[in-house]
Each structure stands twice: as C-alpha cells, then as structure tokens.
Amino acid sequence: MDFDLSEEQRLLKDSVERLVADKYDFESRKRYGAEPKGYSDALWTQYAELGILGLPFAEEDGGFGGGAVDTMIVMEALGRALVLEPYLATVVLGGGALRRAGSAAQRQKIIPQIAEGSLKLALAHAEPQARYNLANVAATAKRDGDGWVLNGAKSGVLHGDSADLLVVSARVSGDQTAENGVALFLVPADAGGLTRRGYATQDGLRAADIDMAGVRVGADALIGGESDGLAVVRRVYDDAIAATSAEAVGAMQRALELTVEYIKTRNQFGQPIGNFQALQHQAVDMFTALEQARSMAMYATMMTQEEDADERARAMAATRVQVGRSGRVVGKNGVQLHGGVGVTIEFAIGHYFKRLTMIDAMFGDADHHLGILSDLGGLLPAA
Amino acid sequence: MDLSFTPEEQAFREEVREFFRTALPEKLRAKLRAGHHVSKDEQVEWQRTLNKKGWAVPHWPVEWGGTGWDPVRQYIFREELMAAPAPEPLAFNASMCGPVIIQFGSEEQKKRFLPRMANLDDWWCQGFSEPGSGSDLASLKTSARRDGDFYVVNGQKTWTTLAQHADWIFCLVRTDPSAKPQRGISFLLIDMKTPGITVRPIITIEGGHEVNEVFFDDVRVPAENLVGEENRGWDYAKFLLGNERVGIARVGASKERVRRIKLLASESRHGNPPVLENARFREKLAAIEVELKALEMTQMRVVANMATLDGKPDPASSILKIKGSEIQQTLTELMVELAGPEALAYQPHGADGRNEPAAAPEWALTSAPNFFNYRKVSIYGGSNEIQKNIISKQVLGL
Numbered sequence: 210m211d212f213d214l215s216e217e218q219r220l221l222k223d224s225v226e227r228l229v230a231d232k233y234d235f236e237s238r239k240r241y242g243a244e245p246k247g248y249s250d251a252l253w254t255q256y257a258e259l260g261i262l263g264l265p266f267a268e269e270d271g272g273f274g275g276g277a278v279d280t281m282i283v284m285e286a287l288g289r290a291l292v293l294e295p296y297l298a299t300v301v302l303g304g305g306a307l308r309r310a311g312s313a314a315q316r317q318k319i320i321p322q323i324a325e326g327s328l329k330l331a332l333a334h335a336e337p338q339a340r341y342n343l344a345n346v347a348a349t350a351k352r353d354g355d356g357w358v359l360n361g362a363k364s365g366v367l368h369g370d371s372a373d374l375l376v377v378s379a380r381v382s383g384d385q386t387a388e389n390g391v392a393l394f395l396v397p398a399d400a401g402g403l404t405r406r407g408y409a410t411q412d413g414l415r416a417a418d419i420d421m422a423g424v425r426v427g428a429d430a431l432i433g434g435e436s437d438g439l440a441v442v443r444r445v446y447d448d449a450i451a452a453t454s455a456e457a458v459g460a461m462q463r464a465l466e467l468t469v470e471y472i473k474t475r476n477q478f479g480q481p482i483g484n485f486q487a488l489q490h491q492a493v494d495m496f497t498a499l500e501q502a503r504s505m506a507m508y509a510t511m512m513t514q515e516e517d518a519d520e521r522a523r524a525m526a527a528t529r530v531q532v533g534r535s536g537r538v539v540g541k542n543g544v545q546l547h548g549g550v551g552v553t554i555e556f557a558i559g560h561y562f563k564r565l566t567m568i569d570a571m572f573g574d575a576d577h578h579l580g581i582l583s584d585l586g587g588l589l590p591a592a
Numbered sequence: 593m594d595l596s597f598t599p600e601e602q603a604f605r606e607e608v609r610e611f612f613r614t615a616l617p618e619k620l621r622a623k624l625r626a627g628h629h630v631s632k633d634e635q636v637e638w639q640r641t642l643n644k645k646g647w648a649v650p651h652w653p654v655e656w657g658g659t660g661w662d663p664v665r666q667y668i669f670r671e672e673l674m675a676a677p678a679p680e681p682l683a684f685n686a687s688m689c690g691p692v693i694i695q696f697g698s699e700e701q702k703k704r705f706l707p708r709m710a711n712l713d714d715w716w717c718q719g720f721s722e723p724g725s726g727s728d729l730a731s732l733k734t735s736a737r738r739d740g741d742f743y744v745v746n747g748q749k750t751w752t753t754l755a756q757h758a759d760w761i762f763c764l765v766r767t768d769p770s771a772k773p774q775r776g777i778s779f780l781l782i783d784m785k786t787p788g789i790t791v792r793p794i795i796t797i798e799g800g801h802e803v804n805e806v807f808f809d810d811v812r813v814p815a816e817n818l819v820g821e822e823n824r825g826w827d828y829a830k831f832l833l834g835n836e837r838v839g840i841a842r843v844g845a846s847k848e849r850v851r852r853i854k855l856l857a858s859e860s861r862h863g864n865p866p867v868l869e870n871a872r873f874r875e876k877l878a879a880i881e882v883e884l885k886a887l888e889m890t891q892m893r894v895v896a897n898m899a900t901l902d903g904k905p906d907p908a909s910s911i912l913k914i915k916g917s918e919i920q921q922t923l924t925e926l927m928v929e930l931a932g933p934e935a936l937a938y939q940p941h942g943a944d945g946r947n948e949p950a951a952a953p954e955w956a957l958t959s960a961p962n963f964f965n966y967r968k969v970s971i972y973g974g975s976n977e978i979q980k981n982i983i984s985k986q987v988l989g990l
C-alpha cells in the first residue's frame with residue numbers, strides 16, 4: 210500500500226497548484242466568468258503549456274501518458290479554485306471517449322489538438338427525458354450512404370456552448386432504454402442542422418441544450434462500434450466520477466480553509482467566533498466529511514482501472530454517495546459559519562457551496578447512487 | 593385535552609379559504625407556487641386587498657385595524673394564507689414595527705403610522721444589524737446624537753431586507769455611548785427620503801437582490817420619531833423579536849411545499865415513472881412530514897398556551913425557529929433532488945445576452961436558487977446557534 214505521490218506527480222501537483230494560486234483568486238475568477246465564453250481562453254493556453262490538456266492521453270497519440278492519479282491531482286487543484294475552464298468537458302468527458310474507444314486515426318488527429326489547446330470538446334449524452342438513466346437515449350442515428358444522419362435532443366451538455374467538437378450519443382438500434390444499440394459520433398459544433406442554446410449553470414459554469422435535425426456526418430465520425438457506445442459512456446462517466454470527486458475534494462478543502470480563517474478573524478461578543486465550541490465542532494464535522502471524501506476520491510481513482518464493470522460500478526456509486534454527502538456538510542456548514550456574508554455573492558464560500566451542490570447533481574445525486582449501490586448488494590458480501 | 597378544531601373554528605377556516613380562493617389573483621398564486629418572489633407592486637396590491645377585507649393585520653388591536661381573533665383563529669388564518677399560497681402581509685409592518693408602536697409608541701405615532709402601515713402605504717424595513725453587529729446585536733455602533741429637536745444619525749446598517757422598496761426604516765441606534773451596551777440603545781423611525789441616506793444592494797448567492805446596506809451620513813431625524821423612551825430601545829427590540837415566535841416556524845408554508853412536492857413528484861415527466869414511485873424519495877418526504885406534523889402540534893400547544901401564559905414565552909416556543917428553519921431548508925433540498933438534472937440551468941431574470949432559455953420547467957429552474965437562498969433562514973432572526981445558546985441557558989439552565 211502506497212499513498213505517496215511519485216516525484217513526477219509531486220512536480221505536477223506543485224505546478225498546477227502554483228498556476229491556480231497565481232491566476233485564480235476570487236476576483237480573477239469573476240473576471241474570467243464575465244468573458245464571452247464564460248471562462249478564460251488565455252488560461253486555457255496556459256494549461257496547454259503546462260501539459261495538463263494532453264495529460265491522460267497516450268504518448269503515441271500526442272498526449273503525455275499520464276494516469277488516473279495525475280488526473281486526480283489536476284482536478285483537485287482546479288477544484289480548489291473553482292476553475293471555470295472546460296477541463297472536465299474537453300479532457301475527461303469528450304477526450305475520454307476518444308481515449309477509451311477512438312480509432313487510432315481519430316486519436317491521432319484530435320488528441321494533439323486537444324493537447325495544444327486549439328480544440329475543445331464536449332460530451333453530449335444526456336437527454337431531457339433521461340434523468341439519471343444513462344441507457345435512456347432517444348436521439349437516433351441512421352445510416353445514410355457512407356455516413357450517418359443524426360436526429361434528437363441533448364440537454365445539460367457541460368460546456369457544449371463553446372465546444373468545437375461534440376461527442377454525441379445516438380441510438381442506432383433497439384428501444385429507447387436498451388443497453389445495446391447506442392453509438393458515439395464526432396460532430397463538429399457548426400454542423401448543419403445542429404443548434405445550441407447556451408446558458409450559465411447554477412455554479413457559474415456553462416452548459417447547452419442541443420437540437421439535431423438531420424445532422425449529417427461521415428463514416429469516420431463513428432467512435433468505436435455501432436452498438437456498444439453505452440459501455441463507453443459508462444466507462445467515461447466512471448472516469449468523470451473519479452475526476453469530479455477529486456475536484457470536489459479540492460473545493461471542500463478550500464471551503465474548510467476559508468471557513469476556519471473566517472471564524473478565527475470574525476469577532477462577535479468581544480472574541481473571535483471560532484472560540485465558540487458550537488462552531489468548532491461544526492468545523493470539525495466539515496473536516497471529517499472532507500477526509501472521508503478524499504479517501505473515496507482516491508478509491509475511485511484507483512478503481513477507474515478496474516475492468517469488471519460491476520465492481521467498478523459499485524465503487525463509483527459508493528464514491529458518489531460519500532462525496533455528495535460530504536459536499537453537503539462542507540457547503541452548508543461553511544455558509545452557516547460565515548453567517549450573513551455566507552449567503553452573498555461577494556464571499557467565496559457560497560460559490561463553493563454551489564459548485565459542490567452541482568457536482569452532486571451532475572452524474573446522479575448521492576441518493577441515486579445509494580440506490581444503485583444497494584441494488585448491487587452494497588460493497589461487502591454477506592458472511 | 594381536545595386536539596380537534598371546534599365546528600366554529602372549522603367554519604372560520606372555510607370562510608378564510610373561500611376568501612383566498614376568490615380574492616387571490618391567480619397570477620400571484622402561480623408565481624409563489626413556482627418558487628418566485630413577488631414584486632413590490634404585487635405585494636402592495638395584495639396587502640391592500642387584505643386590508644380592505646380587514647385582514648391585513650389580524651393580530652393588532654381592533655381600534656388599529658385588527659380583527660379581535662383569538663390565537664387559534666389567527667393561527668388558522670396564517671395557515672390558510674400560506675397554504676393558498678398567498679404573500680404574507682409585509683412582516684416589517686405587520687409583525688415587527690407595528691406591534692412596537694402599538695405597545696410603546698405615542699398616540700401621534702399610532703395615528704400617523706399605523707393605518708398607513710396596515711395598508712402598505714408606507715413600506716418599512718428593519719435597520720438592526722450592522723457589519724460588526726450581527727449575532728452580537730447589542731454592540732451596534734450607529735449613533736444618534738441629539739441636536740435640538742433632531743437626532744443626527746451616523747453609521748451603517750446592513751442586511752436590510754427590501755430597503756430598496758422602503759419608505760421608512762425602523763432603527764436601533766446608540767444614543768448613550770457611555771452606558772452598558774444594552775442600555776444606550778434607542779428605537780428610531782427614519783424616513784428613507786431624508787438627505788444623507790444611501791442604499792446599496794447586496795446580491796445573494798443565487799443572484800437575487802433582497803438585502804442592502806444602508807448608510808447614514810449626518811441624517812437629521814425629528815426627535816418626535818423616537819419610539820418610547822430614549823435608551824430603552826433594547827427592550828423594544830426584544831419585544832419585537834419575541835413577538836414573531838409563532839409565525840417563525842412557517843408550518844403553513846412548509847405544508848404547502850410538501851403538497852407541492854408531492855404533486856410534482858407524482859406527475860410523470862417525459863414518459864418516465866413519477867419520482868414518487870422511488871421508495872427512497874417517498875421515505876425522505878414522509879420523514880419530513882413526520883417532523884412537520886410534530887412541529888405543527890408543538891406550535892398548536894404554544895398557541896393554545898398563549899392565553900394562559902399571559903404573554904410569557906412558552907419554553908416549547910424556542911424550538912419553533914430551529915425546527916421550522918431546518919424543515920424549510922430540507923424541503924428546498926428535496927425540490928432540487930426532484931428536479932434532478934433540470935436544476936442545472938441558471939436563468940437570471942433579465943437575461944444578460946449570453947443566456948438562452950433551457951428546456952426545463954419553472955419550478956425546476958427555481959429549485960437550486962431557492963435551496964441556496966434558504967441557507968439564510970438558519971442565519972437571520974437569531975441564528976440557529978444563537979437559538980440553541982438561548983435554549984440551553986434559559987430552558988435547560990446550563
């Protein structure tokens with residue numbers, strides 16, 4: 210058992226943390242959010258220079274050959290600063306589909322562009338009717354000569370409004386919730402017949418609803434097989450669960466620090482409010498929640514390598530339960546301990562609370578995953 | 593012991609319900625049900641409708657527009673109001689400043705302010721908290737120096753709810769800086785149009801504008817606007833805060849939310865099975881209903897005891913704020929859970945040009961903002977930590 214980071218990983222951690230510490234204070238974040246895309250393209254270029262955009266991709270594809278732990282390190286650092294740029298959407302979700310299932314030709318064409326920061330991706334899988342059922346795909350793909358024609362609607366596509374290239378799931382065969390028969394396609398965002406409605410999300414990020422009416426793509430747009438796209442999506446979502454758990458841990462860590470700093474310096478009744486045990490214990494509850502979540506984020510990171518889909522599903526569901534619940538404790542207590550300023554837009558703590566809430570809602574909330582886990586029989590066998 | 597309402601009380605409930613059925617504009621009802629705030633004009637119009645009926649300030653003495661209802665009828669009225677759901681009469685007028693003036697104000701003040709308060713001709717706001725004085729309210733610094741027939745007010749109030757709409761503000765100000773903190777405070781009524789007052793918005797986490805900072809720079813206030821005696825303001829403030837005890841649990845509002853959640857959760861959306869078919873969700877909702885029922889019974893005990901305790905607070909009343917706020921917060925959280933992925937989109941009113949409408953229903957789009965915003969209910973009006981301090985000291989004797 211070894212929880213230590215390698216020398217390389219430590220360097221990575223230092224450099225990402227430094228970049229974020231230098232460039233991503235609360236005021237800068239506000240400025241980036243006000244830019245046309247809702248984030249900073251200048252910083253995107255810096256991420257490319259730092260090498261984190263190509264991090265998880267194989268070297269022969271133009272990436273840097275990093276592993277899940279490297280992604281965890283980056284996401285945690287980005288989480289600390291509530292980074293707005295589409296790292297998750299481009300590298301983990303859209304890029305992840307390519308990494309997990311793209312052909313050599315697709316990977317070698319696209320991944321270098323991701324790594325150099327010139328191409329942004331988004332994964333358009335969720336649909337309005339699907340709620341948290343990943344198999345519920347009503348969008349269709351029909352063969353059309355050599356290529357395909359896509360029709361249907363996607364919703365809540367993270368950073369779908371500014372992505373250049375979309376990874377879109379669509380049903381080739383089977384009924385609407387069948388496990389088989391879904392395929393993934395690479396669709397340029399400016400494809401004819403595709404319309405996007407972009408909007409801000411509750412946590413200050415961006416998303417889009419997407420309509421496809423007779424969108425034509427070539428044969429080379431298909432990622433993987435024409436029937437097993439859902440397995441790829443599940444795999445990529447598991448990667449994203451690990452990644453967002455690390456992001457949540459970074460956010461929780463910073464939220465705890467902000468809260469502890471605040472109650473040490475805020476005076477009421479002639480003393481720092483941090484003197485009151487009622488508040489000390491709530492801060493300790495935040496700390497406990499954080500450390501439990503950190504452990505599960507590491508567990509999930511490890512389990513992204515697990516090839517048994519059921520085992521992996523259990524681990525990811527368990528992680529989501531813990532991280533979701535921990536996020537609530539940290540977010541709520543953090544706001545409460547700040548008093549009135551905690552519910553204002555001018556204080557960072559509320560933004561952490563919002564992001565933690567939205568991470569929970571993103572791939573199925575804690576209770577949804579508790580259901581999955583209990584349906585799978587929990588983690589331990591009866592004995 | 594008899595827990596049922598008398599036939600007269602039930603008939604009264606019917607009468608109230610019927611009034612709300614006919615008098616409450618459908619647009620307002622729909623707005624509240626969707627989780628939106630009402631506008632100033634809507635609030636004013638509705639309060640005037642209530643006032644015309646004689647129901648804007650039911651708990652005031654009859655001579656000042658009250659109804660003479662006993663505590664049970666007042667309770668039923670409030671519950672039906674929230675169930676409708678209808679906007680409550682502006683609390684700053686009806687439950688805060690009004691009762692203080694009635695109890696401690698001069699005859700002239702009563703005549704001048706109360707009728708306009710009841711009719712919402714004047715919108716009042718509450719100037720108690722300051723940047724350095726939240727939980728420790730008695731440390732407040734805003735000063736009022738006597739100068740002939742005037743007080744000259746300097747300082748800053750904050751968290752002033754809806755000051756942007758207000759015509760008047762009732763303030764706690766320090767009139768004797770040398771006395772012990774609680775002894776040097778006075779209760780002053782200030783016209784918001786007086787020169788030297790600046791109102792600056794504070795935006796809350798979900799993006800709303802409901803609170804403000806209010807700055808006072810050599811604001812000259814006629815001495816006749818002092819309520820009661822100079823340096824007795826702390827007593828009046830305690831009276832004001834104690835007054836709100838019963839309403840603060842907001843049982844009726846939470847019942848309305850539960851009913852609403854049940855209705856929404858029982859509808860099939862996009863051809864999916866209703867969320868209510870999910871046992872986990874059902875059980876969570878049921879668990880909250882248990883808490884809410886218990887709180888309702890506690891509140892009824894407090895209401896029923898009010899007559900016998902003769903104004904002294906019932907020890908059980910102290911839990912109303914804590915439990916009431918926790919339940920309200922949990923219900924906003926359940927609403928987010930119900931909305932699921934449809935809670936994601938942020939749709940500010942008055943788009944900033946970068947946002948296009950997301951394809952989610954109104955109630956889902958307001959769910960997360962309300963969840964975020966409702967963190968306030970365990971912070972304002974005496975935070976839950978402060979409430980627990982009070983209970984452990986005053987009730988448990990610790």
Ligand SMILES: Cc1cc2nc3c(=O)[nH]c(=O)nc-3n(C[C@H](O)[C@H](O)[C@H](O)COP(=O)(O)OP(=O)(O)OC[C@H]3O[C@@H](n4cnc5c(N)ncnc54)[C@H](O)[C@@H]3O)c2cc1C
Pocket residue numbers: 475477478482485487488545546547548549550552717718719720721723725726727728750751752753754803968971972973974975976977978981
């Ligand atoms: C949305 C909103 C609307 C409001 N509207 C109004 C209004 O209209 N008029 C008005 O005058 N005020 C208003 N308030 C102010 C409100 O009453 C104060 O926010 C509240 O009293 C808490 O004060 P504070 O924000 O300074 O927090 P602080 O007092 O700084 O408290 C910070 C944290 O410390 C805790 N704490 C403080 N002292 C103790 C202690 N002794 N033991 C244990 N814990 C403690 C608190 O519980 C809280 O968790 C409003 C506030 C909000 C958020």
